[in-house]
Amino acid sequence: METIRDQIIEIIRVASKPRKPDLSDETKSLFDVGLDSLDYASTIMELEEKYNLQIVEEDMDKLVSLKDMVTFVEARVGKS
Amino acid sequence: MPAPSLVEMPALSGFLARMAARGAAPAVISSASELSYADLLRASDQWIDRLQENGVGAGTVCGYIGQFSPETIALFVALMQLRAIAVPLTQNAEPDLGRFAEIAGIERLIRFDREGPTFSDFGITARNPLIEDFRRIGHPGLVVFTSGSTGSPKGILHDLERVLGKFANERPGWRTVLFLMMDHFGGVNTLLSMLANGGVAICVEQHSPEKVCRAIQQGRAELLPTTPTFLNMILASGAWRHHELSSLRLITYGTEPMPETTLRRIREVLPQAELKQTYGLSELGVLHSQSPDPGSLWLRIGGKGFETRVVEGMLHIRSASSMVGYLNAPNPIDADGWMNTGDLVEQKDGLIRFVGRASEVINVGGQKVFPMEVESVLLEARNVTEATVFGVRHPLLGQAVRALVSVAEPETEAALAERLKDHCRARLAKYKVPLRFDVAELEAHVSERAKKRRVGIETAGRQEA
Numbered sequence: 001m002e003t004i005r006d007q008i009i010e011i012i013r014v015a016s017k018p019r020k021p022d023l024s025d026e027t028k029s030l031f032d033v034g035l036d037s038l039d040y041a042s043t044i045m046e047l048e049e050k051y052n053l054q055i056v057e058e059d060m061d062k063l064v065s066l067k068d069m070v071t072f073v074e075a076r077v078g079k080s
Numbered sequence: 081m082p083a084p085s086l087v088e089m090p091a092l093s094g095f096l097a098r099m100a101a102r103g104a105a106p107a108v109i110s111s112a113s114e115l116s117y118a119d120l121l122r123a124s125d126q127w128i129d130r131l132q133e134n135g136v137g138a139g140t141v142c143g144y145i146g147q148f149s150p151e152t153i154a155l156f157v158a159l160m161q162l163r164a165i166a167v168p169l170t171q172n173a174e175p176d177l178g179r180f181a182e183i184a185g186i187e188r189l190i191r192f193d194r195e196g197p198t199f200s201d202f203g204i205t206a207r208n209p210l211i212e213d214f215r216r217i218g219h220p221g222l223v224v225f226t227s228g229s230t231g232s233p234k235g236i237l238h239d240l241e242r243v244l245g246k247f248a249n250e251r252p253g254w255r256t257v258l259f260l261m262m263d264h265f266g267g268v269n270t271l272l273s274m275l276a277n278g279g280v281a282i283c284v285e286q287h288s289p290e291k292v293c294r295a296i297q298q299g300r301a302e303l304l305p306t307t308p309t310f311l312n313m314i315l316a317s318g319a320w321r322h323h324e325l326s327s328l329r330l331i332t333y334g335t336e337p338m339p340e341t342t343l344r345r346i347r348e349v350l351p352q353a354e355l356k357q358t359y360g361l362s363e364l365g366v367l368h369s370q371s372p373d374p375g376s377l378w379l380r381i382g383g384k385g386f387e388t389r390v391v392e393g394m395l396h397i398r399s400a401s402s403m404v405g406y407l408n409a410p411n412p413i414d415a416d417g418w419m420n421t422g423d424l425v426e427q428k429d430g431l432i433r434f435v436g437r438a439s440e441v442i443n444v445g446g447q448k449v450f451p452m453e454v455e456s457v458l459l460e461a462r463n464v465t466e467a468t469v470f471g472v473r474h475p476l477l478g479q480a481v482r483a484l485v486s487v488a489e490p491e492t493e494a495a496l497a498e499r500l501k502d503h504c505r506a507r508l509a510k511y512k513v514p515l516r517f518d519v520a521e522l523e524a525h526v527s528e529r530a531k532k533r534r535v536g537i538e539t540a541g542r543q544e545a
Contacts, residue, residue, distance in 0.1 A: 014498050015515075017505070037445065041476050042515040049516065057475035 004077070005070045011050065012066070015042035029064045043069075051077050089219065091244035092160060095276055096121075098250070099157075102278050108150045109299050110283040115150045117278075120157065123150065127158035134188060134199045136164055139215035141185050141223070143167035143202075145174070146192030148258040148283045153271065155190065155197075160240055165211065165221035168262045173225075176233070183235040183408050184223045185211055210237055210405050223407065224265045226362045235407030236265070236362050242401050246365065246385060247272060253279030254303035254330065257295055259287065259310070265362040266334070270305050279303075289319035300327040305358070308338040309466075309526055311346050316465035316488065316522055320349050334358040338377060339452060339467075341459035347375060359434075361421060363412065364399040371431075378431040394438055395421045424450075442471030443479050444511045454481065454504065454512055461503045463487045463496075466522055468529040469514060483514035484529070486522045493519055 009023055012030065021033035030040060044063070048055050051073050055063070063069055099107075102117035115123065136142050142164050146152045152168070159166040167184045169177070180186070185208050189200045214221055220240040225233040256274045258281050260267035274281050282299035284292050293314065296304065311333060314320050331346070331353050338357065347355060355374055359381050360366030368383030382388055385400030398417040405411050413419045422439060425432040435450050442449040451469040458467035466486040474480035487496065497517040504513040520528060 014494075014501065017498075017502065036510075037476060038510055038513075038515070041474060041480055044476075045474075045480065045482075045516045060476065 004073050005066075007050065008047070008066065008069050008073065011046045012039075012043050015039045015046065023066050025065075025067045027065055027067075030066065031064070047073065053077075089241045091241050091248060092220065094248060095244050095272075096157075096161070098278070099275055105278060106280050107275070108153055108281045108283065110149055111285060111295075111298075113150050115154075120150070120154055123154035124157040124161065127155050128161060131155075131158055131162060131164070135201075136162060136188050138163040138218060139165065140187055141165045141167060141211065142188045142190070143169055143181065143184065143186040144190040144192065144197075145169045145171065145177075146262070147171075147285075148262045148267070148271070148281070149192070150283070151197065152192060152262060153281065156268075156271070157275075160220040163218055163220045165214070165223060165237075166240075167223040168268070170261055170263050173263065180225060180233065180235075183225070183233065184208075185407075208407050210407055214239070214404055221404075222265075222268060224263060224268070224362055234409045237404040237407055238265070239404050243269075243365065244272060244276070246401050247276035249384075251277050253277035255280040255282060255299060255301050255327070256303040256305070257282045257284060257292065257299070257301045259284060259292060259304060259306050266305070266360060266366065269360070269366045289314045289317040293319040293323035293325060296325050296328060297323045302327055302329045303332070304328055304330075304353075305332045305334075308333050308342050309529060312339075312342050312459075312466055313522065313526065315342070315345055315349065316486065325350060326352060328353040330354050330356060332356045332358045334360065339456040339459050340377065341456050343375065343377065361397070361419075363403045363406075364397050364419060364421075365401040367397070367399075378428060378433045380431055388432075389418070390425055390427055390432070391420070393424050393426075395423045395425050395432065397421055440470075442469075442481055444471075444481060445477045447509075447511045449481055449512045454483065454508065454514065457504055457507050458483060458485060458500065460507075461500055463489055463491065464500070466525050466529075468525065468532060470532045480516075481512060481514045482516050482518070484518045484520055484525060486520055486525045493517075 012021065012023060016035050016039040019034045021035060027033055044055050044060065047053060047069065053076055063072055099117050100121060104116045104118055106114060107117045107120045108115045142159055144152060144155060147170055156166055167186055169180065173180055181202055186202045189202050190197050214237060222238040222240050224236050226236060253274065256270060256279050258267065258270060260270055271281060282295050282301050284295045328350060334357060343355065356369065357371060357379050358366060358369050367381045367386050369379045369381045371379040387398040389396045396418045402413060422437055424435045424438050426435055436452050440451055454469040455467045458464055464485050465488050468484045470482055471479040472482050496519065500517050501513060
């Protein structure tokens with residue numbers, strides 16, 4: 001079954017094409033693996049739409065890694 | 081002050097004389113009836129009697145709700161002859177009728193429905209100072225509405241004697257589809273141009289691709305004044321495939337920038353029709369335009385009574401047939417008669433090309449994105465039938481680019497979004513690529529597009545003929 005983590009990895013993959021960022025729980029910042037501000041903005045927008053969330057500027061400070069995003073989304077929509 | 085005689089209104093008297101001289105030539109066609117010019121003037125005379133019985137005379141602000149039909153056209157001609165102030169409205173105005181009536185000071189209202197026309201007394205006596213001053217001149221007037229940036233309608237008062245002056249020189253008359261709405265300046269301009277030049281007005285019941293294509297076929301229409309969005313709907317619906325449209329000799333389009341992809345496709349589908357971009361504003365009138373190459377979006381605009389200049393990339397116009405003024409907003413025309421249209425243009429060898437509304441430019445982290453450029457790229461993608469690109473506020477970027485698309489064959493949204501992103505990335509700078517794609521059915525899309533464009537318009541609704 002596809003987990004929230006899988007879904008977020010897919011969102012980042014599409015947003016950051018043609019780069020293929022190495023995504024792991026150890027990555028501290030998505031910007032370190034090649035995402036730029038547009039890739040990041042696209043990722044945030046997709047997260048908002050897919051999980052029906054509102055992500056404000058203050059949230060973004062806490063959403064810099066894959067792990068941050070998974071934790072953030074699971075806390076709001078529950079684990080799957 | 082007594083109203084001036086027709087001798088003092090050469091444009092109106094010339095217009096009516098030319099109509100009378102057409103006699104038995106066809107003037108108006110609808111699915112229910114056909115009127116010659118003589119029939120139309122007779123129907124107009126009957127309206128004059130009826131209007132006078134209901135207290136409508138020179139200077140009366142008279143609204144009417146309906147759509148272009150032999151009856152509403154005869155009524156409009158009658159109101160001009162009476163030197164009343166006409167306020168044409170469509171059914172869409174019903175929810176806001178009170179507001180429109182107050183802005184224009186509508187005194188009498190005529191509704192057209194299945195039982196025929198009915199009069200109602202609005203009980204409002206126009207006290208708008210602009211209308212009060214205009215009444216003293218004694219000319220026929222016209223009020224149309226345009227939506228401003230706040231969404232509140234602005235009433236625009238025109239002197240029809242001044243507007244008719246543009247048609248003093250006779251030009252070829254066309255069998256013309258009255259596609260642009262009766263309550264838009266572009267629709268009124270089309271009607272006046274057509275009647276002044278001995279053309280035939282073809283009324284349409286609904287503005288669907290099927291109904292309009294059927295009206296073209298049945299009325300053997302030569303001229304279709306329309307919009308790029310509707311041309312795209314004709315392409316996307318396939319309505320052009322099962323109607324005989326070979327009578328079309330000229331398609332004029334305006335009101336919004338034309339994506340190059342749509343222009344190319346419509347030329348492939350209707351190769352016999354010349355495509356001509358027009359440009360006008362409710363406040364200033366409709367300008368003549370000429371393009372050295374029918375497949376190009378570069379054009380020269382102007383004509384008798386119009387002057388143009390470009391200031392900081394924006395088109396400014398001075399017009400001899402400009403409005404008397406807004407009824408409920410400050411005058412946007414400066415002391416020298418110039419108005420900033422808010423339309424961004426590029427210039428080359430004395431020609432201009434429209435790139436979009438200044439208010440629609442999307443600012444992504446300080447970099448400008450023109451929606452039309454991105455829309456044109458999206459329309460080249462497989463399966464995409466319509467695209468609208470717009471900006472949304474974004475905490476990180478200031479603004480972000482989003483797109484609404486319609487497709488011919490269903491696709492999963494995720495696969496479509498990835499495919500379109502790839503398509504755009506291969507053709508556009510990265511900051512221009514929409515961050516997100518939404519999908520809508522074509523009809524809902526057209527309505528959503530109109531809303532998004534309306535919000536962006538700062539100065540005026542642009543209507544062309």
